[in-house]
Amino acid sequence: MITDPLAPMPPGQNRQAGVAGLVGVDELDFSDELVTGEAVVLELRPASFITRALAVSADVIVTVVGILLISWLFYATTGNIDPAAGSALGLVATLAVLIGIPILVETLTRGKSLGKWLAGLRVVRDDGGPIRARHALIRGLLAVLEIYWSLGAIALVASLLNRRGKRLGDLVAGTYVIRERQPRQSPPLIIMPPHLAPWVRNADLGRLPDPLARACRQFLARASRLAPEARQRLGWSLAGQLGELVAPPPPPGTHPEDFLAAVLAERRDRDYARLWRESQQRAALRNSRAAASPLSATGFGLPDHD
Incomplete structure (x- = not known):
């Protein structure tokens, strides 16, 4: 067996046989990194659970305040409307604030919400690219289940079990949250x-x-x-x-x-x-x-x- 991979190979021998059993480049974990054409590695570090929790909390507070404000304006201006019609309009307005506006905001900002902007986070695809409307739609719909309906329990368990801190919406949509603001390292x-x-x-x-x-x-x-x-x-x-x-x-x-x-x-x-x-x-x-x-x-x- 050849002990020096840098030594010239004897005729008829394959260098791969000489380095059999050695680890390959897969031992260096590049799963959270992207590489440019110049072989420069761009590290997209997943956001920590605490940072994501703070961003989600800010978004939930804004959403709840928005729902309360719309409800107050609705009942203050539509006192004589039919009760069934009023309930239907109230439900539509609630869904718009709970689902529609977050999806629209994440789509237009390419993965940001108010909470994520404050925390320096952004939602990206698994390949590091910006999300599209379908990604935001899936995340927004499943957020009702795992954040609001379960009071965050489903999102908590899913994030703790995934090395990138993905919640259920990220798993289905093929996205994850990264830290956008981080020290630049040469x-x-x-x-x-x-x-x-x-x-x-x-x-x-x-x-x-x-x-x-x-x-x-x-x-x-x-x-x-x-x-x-x-x-x-x-x-x-x-x-x-x-x-x-x-x-x-x-x-x-x-x-x-x-x-x-x-x-x-x-x-x-x-x-x-x-x-x-x-x-x-x-x-x-x-x-x-x-x-x-x-x-x-x-x-x-x-x-x-x-």
Whole structure:
């Protein structure tokens, strides 16, 4: 069995067999994170139960006050109306305040209510996108059952049993509540290991898949908080997968975490250099067009031909 995933493979052997039994990227739990095309992880942290309870309490207070106010205005202005018609209108007005207005507000604000706005929360889909009218409708209808009818008991039990704190309406609608206002944290800076800089400068890094880049970056950021055994296994596993895309292999005896850091740092530096060259080329093109004669094709902003 091969003990070093970074070592060259003998002919006829598969590297996956050499790293059999090692953990994969699934050990890093990205279930509450989204990744952009640049392998930048966006953490959508579910709101805590206490914060959600405060937001729901504010919404309930506003709803109850609204129902009482509408009831007072209704009975004060419709004293001579038929009792059956008055009851029907009162029921419609109550349902509008209890269900209709919350659904409309969440739809128009893309997942916010007054209570959630005060608490810095927002309802999003399971994939992190903004909710639509059908999501708000399902949440609003089931809120009558689990919040008002059961006095919050059903919502409490469902939230405590779900790791994202979902109530019954969220489970059915495919949504959950996130903390929208949270401290902005800069991604950890990947430091180039000095002893690997000469090697990686001339290495072919290939095409690094975004999921693997994300896993490597997050592993380096969390390595100090992992158990030693899990840290070692996951480091070797990621290094083995990354080693398939890098040529030539790093010097013998390279630590897997140094290998990951060197590749990610070099990838970042190459991307920055490429972007700088492109910006310089655009600036030079703008300057040449500004200095060109108005009668020339370049002066009129026509496309240049090689």
